[in-house]
Amino acid sequence: MAREIPYIVAVNEALQFEMERDETVVFYGQDVAPSDEDPLVKAFGRDRVRVSPISETAEIGMATGLALAGFRPVVELLMAEFMLVAMNQVVNEAPRLRYMSGGQVKVPVVFKAGYGFTAGWAGQHTGSIYNMFCGIPGLKVALPSTPADAKGLLATAIRDDNPVCYFIHYLLVLEHGDVPEGEYLVPFGEASVRRTGSDVTIVATGWTVGKALQAAELLAQEGIEAEVIDPRTLQPLDLPAILSSVEKTGHLVLADQATRHASAASFIAAEVAEHGFGYLKAPVKLVTALDATIPYSQPMEAYVLPDEHKIADAARQVVGAAPVAA
Amino acid sequence: MTGAGSAAVRRARAGKPRPPAIPPDTAVALLRTIWRIRCFEERIAQLHKSLQIQGLVHLSIGGEGVAATVCGQLRDDDAVYSGHRAHGHALAKGAPMAQTLAELMGRSGGLCRGLGGSMHLVDATRGLMGATGVVGGNLPLAAGDALAKRLAGSDAVTVVFFGDGAVQAGHFHETVNLAALWELPLIFVCENNGMAEFTSRAEHTTVASVADVVSPYGFARATVDGSDVAAVHDKFAAYLEQARMGEGPFLLECLTHRRRGHYEGDQQQYRDEQAEAQWSAKDPLARWQERGRAEGWLSAAQAQQLERDATAEVEQALAYARQSPPPTAAQAAALVYAAAPDGAPPR
Numbered sequence: 232m233a234r235e236i237p238y239i240v241a242v243n244e245a246l247q248f249e250m251e252r253d254e255t256v257v258f259y260g261q262d263v264a265p266s267d268e269d270p271l272v273k274a275f276g277r278d279r280v281r282v283s284p285i286s287e288t289a290e291i292g293m294a295t296g297l298a299l300a301g302f303r304p305v306v307e308l309l310m311a312e313f314m315l316v317a318m319n320q321v322v323n324e325a326p327r328l329r330y331m332s333g334g335q336v337k338v339p340v341v342f343k344a345g346y347g348f349t350a351g352w353a354g355q356h357t358g359s360i361y362n363m364f365c366g367i368p369g370l371k372v373a374l375p376s377t378p379a380d381a382k383g384l385l386a387t388a389i390r391d392d393n394p395v396c397y398f399i400h401y402l403l404v405l406e407h408g409d410v411p412e413g414e415y416l417v418p419f420g421e422a423s424v425r426r427t428g429s430d431v432t433i434v435a436t437g438w439t440v441g442k443a444l445q446a447a448e449l450l451a452q453e454g455i456e457a458e459v460i461d462p463r464t465l466q467p468l469d470l471p472a473i474l475s476s477v478e479k480t481g482h483l484v485l486a487d488q489a490t491r492h493a494s495a496a497s498f499i500a501a502e503v504a505e506h507g508f509g510y511l512k513a514p515v516k517l518v519t520a521l522d523a524t525i526p527y528s529q530p531m532e533a534y535v536l537p538d539e540h541k542i543a544d545a546a547r548q549v550v551g552a553a554p555v556a557a
Numbered sequence: 558m559t560g561a562g563s564a565a566v567r568r569a570r571a572g573k574p575r576p577p578a579i580p581p582d583t584a585v586a587l588l589r590t591i592w593r594i595r596c597f598e599e600r601i602a603q604l605h606k607s608l609q610i611q612g613l614v615h616l617s618i619g620g621e622g623v624a625a626t627v628c629g630q631l632r633d634d635d636a637v638y639s640g641h642r643a644h645g646h647a648l649a650k651g652a653p654m655a656q657t658l659a660e661l662m663g664r665s666g667g668l669c670r671g672l673g674g675s676m677h678l679v680d681a682t683r684g685l686m687g688a689t690g691v692v693g694g695n696l697p698l699a700a701g702d703a704l705a706k707r708l709a710g711s712d713a714v715t716v717v718f719f720g721d722g723a724v725q726a727g728h729f730h731e732t733v734n735l736a737a738l739w740e741l742p743l744i745f746v747c748e749n750n751g752m753a754e755f756t757s758r759a760e761h762t763t764v765a766s767v768a769d770v771v772s773p774y775g776f777a778r779a780t781v782d783g784s785d786v787a788a789v790h791d792k793f794a795a796y797l798e799q800a801r802m803g804e805g806p807f808l809l810e811c812l813t814h815r816r817r818g819h820y821e822g823d824q825q826q827y828r829d830e831q832a833e834a835q836w837s838a839k840d841p842l843a844r845w846q847e848r849g850r851a852e853g854w855l856s857a858a859q860a861q862q863l864e865r866d867a868t869a870e871v872e873q874a875l876a877y878a879r880q881s882p883p884p885t886a887a888q889a890a891a892l893v894y895a896a897a898p899d900g901a902p903p904r
Contacts, residue, residue, distance in 0.1 A: 257708070278708055284738070289697040289731035296701020299686055300636070302708065304701075319694050319728075328687060332679035333670030334892045336686070368893050392895035 233379075233411045239404040241378040245385035246305060248414060250275050253303060256389055259283050260290065260307025260343075287317035291342060295325040295394070298340040303389055308344040311360050311398060325394040326369030337392045341385070347438055347488050348401035349536060353527040359437070359488035359520065362495050364396045365465045371395040371419060372466040376440035378408035380463055383417025391419065400438045420467035424476070428456035431482040431546045434473055435459060436495050439486040439518075445539035446486075450546055453555070457546055465495050473499065474507045481512035482549040486542050491519040516545035579790055581854035583629075587786055588849065589863050590625035591842050594645040596867040597654060600875070601644070601661065605821040610661050613690075614675045615642040619816035620748050622841030623783045624649040626790040627716060627746055627809075630797055634713040636686045636706075638699035641676045642748075643688035646718055651683040654870055659878035665888065666881030672889060693723035696732040696745075703736065703743035703805070714742045714800040721749040721758050724767050736806040737774040744796050745771075745808040748783060750815040755827055767810045776806050783811030784841040787848070814839040 236244070250256045250271070259281035264272045271280045283290045287308065294304035308314055314321050325338050347359045364372050371393055375381040381399060388395040425440060426447050435443035440461045447457040458476050462469055477483050483503060485496035496517045503515065521535040547554055579587070598618050604610040617624065624645030628637060631650065639646040647657055652668055660667030661675050668680050676690035686702060689695040699717035706713050723729050724747065736743050747767045751758050764770050768778040777796065781788040789811055796807040816836065818825045837843060849855025 281739075284731075284734060286731035286735060288728045289700065289735050292694070292697020292728065292732070293701030293704060293735065296638075296698035296703075297705045297708075298701075299698065300702045300705030300709075302705050319691055320697065323691055324689060324694055324698065328679075329895055330889075330892050331669060331673040331677040332681065332687070333668065333672050334895075335669065335679050335681040337895045339895075371894075392897070 233409040235407050236378060236410050237404065238375075238378040238381045238399070238406050238408070241382035241410045242385055242399055244410070245382040245389075245415070247271065247274065249386055249389045250279065252414075253389075254279075255301060256303045256305065257281070257297065258305045258307065261285055261309060263307045287313050288320055291317045291320040292324060294340045294342075295320060295328070295338055298325075298338045298394075299328065299336050303339045305341040305343055305389060308342055310348075310356055311344040311346040312355055312358055314342060314344060314396075315360075321364070321396075322367050322370075326367050329393070330369055338394050339389075339392045340394045341388045341397050342394065343385070343397045343399070345399050345401045349525055349532055350402065351527065351529065351532070354524040357525040359490075361396065361398045361437070361465065362487075362489040362493055365495060365498065366493075369393065370466065371464065373397045373419065373464045374437045375399065375463065376403070376437050376461050378406065379410045379415070380417050380423070382410050383415045384419075384463065386414070387416050387419055390416070398437070402438055417463065419464045420469050422460050422462045422469035422472035424458065424472070425461050426457065426459040428458035428480065430456045430480055431458070431484060431550050432473070432476040432480045433457050433459045433484045433486060433542060433546065434496070434499055435461060435486040435542075436465065437488060439488050439537055439542070442537060442539045443486050443542055446542035446546065449539060449543045453547075453552065455546060455550055455552060462495075462499075468499065468502070470502050470506065473503065474510070477503055477507045478510045481510060482546070483511065483515040484542060484545045484549055485515065485517050486537055487517070487519045488537060489519060490522045491517060492522060494519050513549045513551065516549050518542050518545045579787060584849060584854050585859070585863075587625045587629055587790070588842075588845055588855065588860075589867070590629055590649050591621045591786075591845065592863045592867040593654065593870060594621040594624060594648050595842055596864070596871045597648060597658070597874075598644055600871045602817070602821060604662075611663070612674060613641075614661070614821045615819065616817040616821065617642045617645040617815075619836075619839065619841070620750060620783065620813040621645050622786045622845065623746065623748055623789055623811045623813055626786055627718075627793050630790070630794060631684065631716065632713065633682065633684050634711070636684050636699070636702045636713070636715045638686055638695040638702065638715070638717040639678070639688040640692065640695055640719055640723070641688070641690045642720070643676065643678045647678040647680065647685055647688070650680065650685045652678065652680040652685055655874040655877035656680075658871075658874040659881045662878045663883055664878055664881035665884040666877065670888060670892075671884045672892065693719060693726040693728045695719065696723065696728050700732045700736050700741055700743055703741035704739060706742055707739075712801045712803075714744060714797060714805070716744045716746055718746050718748060721747060721751065721767055722761070724770055725761050733771050733774060733806075737776055740805060742800045742803065742805040743807075744793070744800055745806060746793070747808065747810045748813050749810050750813045752815055752819070752827075755819055755823070757827070768808060771808050776808070778808040778810070780810040780812065783813035784839045784844055786841055786845045
């Protein structure tokens, strides 16, 4: 049965459920469980719930070693940017070991990190850098936009036999939504159609899914019906769902909080250009963050980010409707 | 070998009590392994030069004694993590020579189906869990493996090989700190050949001995002459015994000699002619044979037989590798991601 809980509670519920279900699941990271009163520590003990020093390379590398030896570690990395100090482990060890060993080993590990905290945290803690992990064969990338998906995708990530980057959005953690109780899994590579429409497809990821839905409401007032598709995982990507929507609408807007170049929006647009060009009645539009470091000043922060108005404007352009004055 | 390294060798030799005698059978077995690695790698050098083996290949000639003595004492459930210079560790840990050579030749019959190559040898059933090509990248993997052994309540241990060049990298320090903090059954084995890729240790750090680098952490550490098989054997045996009882970590620094360049094809403009002249004094194979004759556990005929056997094994391995086809695209594509078990949702 579903009930309404916040996104962050759904995340923790999945972790607790999977740790109860499978004793090989271990959880550690900086500042997790600082007290023995922490519910995870009380439930599973200090062997399985560990506080680590600020050593991202060792944290991620050790999780990979644990996975090679039969455990299913979840590493709490707090900020996606903190993975950048450990890129050799994230990119060049964990995802490659299965392949390079000819399939002798598997690496079931979850790198759990937050991103996109555009609330005055400035240039080094607010990036939407999930796109950087999408071009790494062997690595999967999950990007939940709702509390239910936050739970279901984490559970699936933990059970997956591959390394998974699981990114939660810090502006969504207090958002409420219906979440099933007990065991709940959301399959990877299966997009969710958040809103149906016949005029334009908006493919949106993470936090921009909500913005795309708001844009769709604005467009509906003008008689434009937008279909909003949330891929939920970027690797694997549910390209068939995107193509079938584009086949129906003939128009495509891609919304993404990442900076434009090498964003998820750009590589999905490339796939549609190759596999769905014949469906398109107009060029696609990308609505992304501007190619800039996230500025500290609040008006400037808003300026560089995509929002519902920018998404709606792009949709109007691709369907050939008149622009709406701001 | 740097001046600092030589001084450390002298220190290691001077203060050393007479080690307990290695049983003759073990002594011969170690020599057999050293011969197998030596003959294998000398053949690899030829095959690389004649373009029958491609790509980046790093040989361990001169350092075989460490691989043989360390891996020779391990069980299949003890894990070994190695680096870019891994052939010796692989053979000594039990990887079949034929599959190892086939891997170096990029064949589907190789240890890793030809997809890993010289720098990424894995033989999981024998506990060779991973050779990683980025210097020091294997260190945290090994620590995680050691944590797994601790959590599983096993008396198995994890050994990680690395060179002195890795010690100046951040991942070494992060791993040492966590291994000490979490008291992991991990034995760090540093093969200090005095050369980090193409430059000497003295150009990379002011710390003469790798063992000194970890001194603040307070765990047991030692520096031994890596060309002295008995010295490596005995010190490692002591650490292994303690690690099996749940202690750790440990660091064993073995001062070795890299006979070849950093990689095959290296012009070695940095090569010190004096060090070259010292080769016969540093060759672990020559020294161990000499000791065997002096101690009476090795006859000249036995020594020749060991070399002949190793040479023959290499040629048999080569015959196996040559008949093995390269992997197919379908075989390779299936290995990018692990498939979901039947009925499970991940895909």
